[in-house]
Amino acid sequence: MSASRIGQMLSSKSLRVITRGNYRFFGNGAQYPAGHLTSGVRSVMIPSPLSPFFSQSRALSGVSEPPRGLVQEKMTENAVFSQNKVLTIDTMNPKVKNVEYAVRGPIVQRAVQIEKELREGVKKPFTEVIKANIGDAHAMGQQPITFFRQVLALCSYPELLKDNMFPEDAKSRARRILQACGGSSLGAYSASQGIDCVRQDVARYIERRDGGVPCDPDNVYLTTGASDGIVTMLKLLVCGEGASKTGVMISIPQYPLYSAALAELGAVQVNYYLNEEKCWSMDLSELERSLAEARKHCNPKVLCIINPGNPTGQVQSRQCIEDVIRFAAKEHLFLMADEVYQDNVYAEGCQFHSFKKVLFELGPQYSNTVELASFHSTSKCYMGECGFRGGYMEVINMDPEVKDQLTKLVSVRLCPPVPGQALMDLVVNSPQPGEPSYTTFMKERTATLRLLAEKAKLTEEILNTVPGITCNPVQGAMYSFPNISLPQKAIKEAKALGQAPDMFYCMKMLEETGICLVPGSGFGQKDGTYHFRMTILPPTDKLKILLAKVKEFHQKFTQQYS
């Protein structure tokens, strides 16, 4: 079967382990010099919450003070000894140095520090830090779906099955999940691909979602959040040396997981730019340009798409997805579709279309050949259950030998967290009409999504009233990614500090207002443009205050530097 699939670009034979090489950008004009991001991280002054190791000499002299107080001393001590270390900046895996993760970067570390300072009574011009940097719905007060939590509690402590405080459908779901677990316990390892019955439920969900397009549970892998799936797939795809090194096309702006994984794997990051003027749409001509350019330096094999977009919030039209699939087929690219925001579509006239559905509707010449991996998670949509690290990926048209390799690769991490698997099952097998929990479930789901839609609109509207800020409609996902114009003087000052200008801007905003945003430079952006990413998740009242503060800050900042 596999042999006949001549067009398959990912054959087991082309698989070689990750290869060495520097992390480079290929983009339209000079994006950044390769070292830019690294130096950015190093030069930002981080009053780091990660203090260096607490010196053991304290232990020996019998002093047992709280370690935090000794940080300053330790640094000098450690510096003295660092020449004796096995693991130093010079001996460390050099690829690690290129890894960055902006949503957990210096700004966020500083925010944590400030929170601590506030707790310790340090005076600030604000009383709390508002973290609008990460898509963490529950942290912002969104309530969990009652049904999901009931079933999970029942699974954790099956004694509760005897109690009559839980609806019957919650109990029967719990029994079914427990039956599928080793020793009927969430505490047993599952198969590394995930619990069988959960994968079956995922397959049925995909079929329903895609209007009957078939899904084989064997193609479904449960993962530790979507991130785990994405990184695993990239690991499988990346190989080669020099000009044959795997290139992976990612959108700019992108979610930093992709750039971080590519840096770690030593793959070539191939940038294609989303069109900000056309609501962050994906243009075919840009894909062609980017691919042609990349082919001069590497072997581009993979095209990654985030739809609905993160950080950009656009929702792709059906036509656009068709174009992308045709392009991938023609150019022999493996498609990775990050669809974790599939239920987060707010704008009128927009609708989520899965890549898989469109692929199958294009007919067998596509649906039998184009290789696709699609990712979903429990962390977003109306659930927002990030802490469970639940997710799945479906692989389509993958060479069976390669699939064996994938199965091996996932077995290294033993299994995804079982409560996350259970939760994934509930998401794909939610209460049905006629079941006791259905009404409440629908009420909660609809209310959450309606609120998000309102906040998406509100954010766009208010940001667009600020002179110097332009914000595209937030059609979907959980973020706005407005364009900010920064005065020359501010840009100069930032550069003198070795900071990206929007990092400088966001750091200042954090220090002055307590608002934690992620600078556009962490996601990538067209040269000379500046942005920030802000979630739409805070409760409406708080969001309004937050937007008013952003507005005030921006005006002040502009004034100060012009």
Added chain:
Amino acid sequence: MRSIKQTELEPLVRRANQIKTEVTQGGRKPCKDVIDVSWGDKHRGGVQPLTFVRQVLAACLYPQLVHSYKLPEDVRQRVQSLLGACDGGSVGSYTPTGGISYIQCSVSNFISRRDGGVPSSPENIFMTSGSQRSIMQVLKMLADFHNQASLPTGVLTAVPTYSSFKMMLQTLGATVVPYYLDEEQGWAMEVEELRRALQASKGICNTVALYVINPGNPTGHVQSRKCIEEVIRFAAEERLFLMADEVYQESVFGEGSEFVSYKKVLSEMGPPLSHTVELASFHSASKGFMGECGLRGGYVELVNLDPAVMRYAYTIFSTDICAPVTGQLALELMANPPRPGDPSYPVYAQETQSIQAMLVHNMNWVPEVLNNIPGISCQPMMGGAFVFPRLYLPQAAIEKAKVVGMQPDLWYCKRLLEEAGVCVGPGCEYGQKEGTHHIRLCVMTPVETMEEVLKRLKTFHLHFLKEFS
């Protein structure tokens, strides 16, 4: 990627599950059910979860239980403080990279208590989705993978060692530098052997780290303080990064054996070693009394790392965003179990004591029974979850296995599974001295089940010997 060796165990376990299904569907089989003792998985083996742990977990997941369900007072309090430590009061929120700081502090206090007061800094603790993930992240920093211009990174690894560690090295393009544990000495670790192994690796790879599993998996050996001191000295002399896998630290019941952590010994050795030797110590909620493997809670404590490297460690751990919160909660409960006087204590004490009694019984009794089977010898068990008895297979059986193209002990395990319904791990999966054969059995298994396993094993083994003599 192709170079990654498929584990021998997975197909066996898959087959075991198949047989289970066949048995329930009424197919005719020589056995009435399948007992799987190939994994170190307490709950799968039939040990019940701890009530306290599951009550806290359930109420954290569904906080209404705090008010509407009769739960012990200490459970309620624990739930409230844990939810208070979660952003937005929900276990559905992301946590900081290293884990919820409240739990980081608990773990660090736990380490300090365990080590007789040696300080531990919460900032040096990173919680991950199981300890395996921590190991992977540390290896990533050490291994300049696929740098073809220089030698591959080597990691000194015990023979035998569980297979996923070796797979991790393979996925990173690092090299296993094997050192053999001394079976005749109860699987002890010998520094001379380490020295030999390191010497042998010269020119083949750049050996930068030493991986130690104590208590041993699959060997059940527990290292003495003296041994640990020697190993640390060796690491210091040879400039090796120490990775101490200590996930079985709660399971040491062998007579005269005691668990001493690498960190404690390191610290007590004094300067300069205590300042310089870099150590990553791993622990997990999957083993011990809780045995909560499915929750995926593990951590690493990084000791003596260069501060500049620590910053990158933070970034590398950040790429997972955070460990599953349920796993973090499990770590909290492991670090802070109920104390005497707490309402949950009596039940907790009774449950852990019965698990301990089971372990103590099995640890003494299983090797004894195995040693009484002709053609099997088993070293005394000091701790951990497994015994790793040696099989003396008849030459004819070894020849037969070669004919079917299988490692002899794998073939033995396959037949044991098919004919007796017992699933164990074949020695070739873990590595062993050339020409020797072993099997691995998990003894964290209820006594009655263990009795049945040994009964079936004995019958099968005698039959097998007869067939090939």
